[in-house]
Amino acid sequence: MSIPESIAKPLYDAFIEGDEDAANELTQQALQAGLDPLEIINTVIVPALTEVGRLFQLGEFFLPELMMAGEAAEVASKHLEAAIIVSGQASQKLGTVVLGTVEGDVHEIGKNIVATMLRAHGFEVVDLGRNVSPSAFVDAAQERKAHVIGLSSLMTTTRPAAQHTIQLFSELGLRDQYSLMVGGGSVTEEWASELGVGYSPDAAGAVELCKRLVGINPS
Amino acid sequence: MQSNWLVEIMKRAQSGPYIKEKEFELALIKRIRKLVKEYGIKYDANTLVPADDGMADRVFQAGLDLFVEFGAYCQSTERQILFSRDEVLDILAMAPSSVTLGTGKDAVVMRHRGVEDPTPATMHSGPTGTPASEKYHPQILLSCAQEPLVDCLGAGSVATYLGADIIPGTPLELLGARRDASVAREAVRMAGRPGMHINDVAVSLTCAGKMAACDPDAGLRPSDGILVSQMVELKTDFDQLSRVAHLYNIGGITVDLMTPLLGGLGGRAEGTAVVSVADHLLGVVLYDVDYHMFSLTHLNYVNNTDPMGIWTQAMVGQALSRNTPIILLNDIYVLSGPGTTELLYECAAGAMVGTVCGFNMQGAGTTGGFNRDHTTGLEARFIAETSRASLGFSREEASELIPEIMKGYIHTLSNPNRGRPFPEVYDVETVQPTAEWLDMTYSVKEELSKLGINFQYAPRPISS
Structure with missing residues (x-):
């Protein structure tokens, strides 16, 4: 109808x-x-x-x-x-995305915008907030059976925390189980590329990136 | 301010109304919208520097209402720290209207400035907001400190310590903070101005880092400053309040740093102006600051020289200048980088609106903070010169001139010209600008002179 x-x-x-x-x-x-x-x-x-x-x-x-x-x-x-x-119908969530601002960084406006946009497009978003430790990302990814992990870093001095979080996923042998992406003022496409993770310069791009990462052809 | 005020603030931070941060933000958004309507505050793209005293006063009243209703949100306790209207007004009346910065013959008195005030603005510079490398940080600081019209220096931020990434809250943050403070101290000494006020060491993101920058011999002194930040909007935490306590302990200069987002919780220009006034009141009442650094930032562009940014600065400056005794400092934050005319036009627009509307000057934060080492002392010189050349202009005149100045960069807002890094526009041995970069400033000054902006220092003929 x-x-x-x-x-x-x-x-x-x-x-x-x-x-x-x-x-x-x-x-x-x-x-x-x-x-x-x-x-x-x-x-x-x-x-x-x-x-x-x-x-x-x-x-x-x-x-x-x-x-x-x-x-x-x-x-x-x-x-x-x-x-x-x-x-009795099935939920239509496109996938689950764990989002957070990395350890040491308290800036979360950008991450909040991405969260809102992702929800609007049908993703389940687990927002861990700001100053999130690497292990908290890992725990949330496992507990919520996430598809994508999104790390936000505004300050240049907090970019290493994003790197450490990605490293932890690798060390624990979990790197291949999740798609990772980074964003925020301190992050560049080149840096993301070096780390082998997804990158978007803005919220709309993050939505398209998440769609690609969960296997949906972006609009 | 009573000496036990922090004790009272801590009590209120632990006993004020409990509210989740998102609920606080949503309530703030809704209230700001209502206040903008109630007080009839309207942005006009054709009048970027309104000469409307009534609207300036209404912006102040709306900001006062907002701060009295919402107070400060303490992220550490998830509670609001509230103050009565009488408390806010009493404390505001006692706020300093002038402050001595630095020591000896290098000391300057930074004052409250009025609207269309003929008094020259105090000029702060340094790579604040633009990251620097370990390699070029000393020369960048010297390039700023040696400028005769620069009064105060910001130590800026270097992201590494001996090549290792600095992580906040770790030993490297403390080492990096002390290193940056000593580099700034050495820069002002090399500039022959050892008593110059240093307004912060920005690499530190924690109170411990700020404390590590303090050292009477090789770091920050009580005559220098430390930034106490607000998180957008109207938010604080115990780490920030601890900086206030530390500054009480050492008798240092407390600087209120706020970064209201244009397009953020305040929404458009009108709401951002209202919340920016409230942010300043937070700095007065909660942090007991000596002066206020207003670092307005557009949510999308990451600058404050777009039309709405100019209007917001004009209204916030006038609202606070007319209704309070406080000392305002306008952080000119631009998209373009060194070696470009766009950077100079952005600086000129920011310097003019700030000078006419009651601010002292700080700048320039370049490239929206994106490009390392893309900052030099020459843009500080240019801001100071434009600020001086703007003395005597009315708001009406500024409102006519600024759109003309904006023609030099407005078309690049969505695709900014980031320019070139310090070593490409300065001789790193002599720490002097290249002829090309210098000539660019003379060329832009000549263009601005044609608009009727008369520089105190006549432009040198452009070299052939």
């Missing part, structure tokens, strides 16, 4: 405007009307959040719009995921 325009349009607008209350109410109304939760995700939420990401990339939207759209999506997702479980 396709989503009627009378429901799809205001719901889409609620995500674009980051209106958490409207997203909450309209999602519940859509489910009460018997609409397919996966259809709502695929035809309303993903396109809306993709548009928010596009506007952010163009510099027309900023962090507040991105975060509020992410919050609206999170509220809606709780209802939709519950409905998916009840209906």
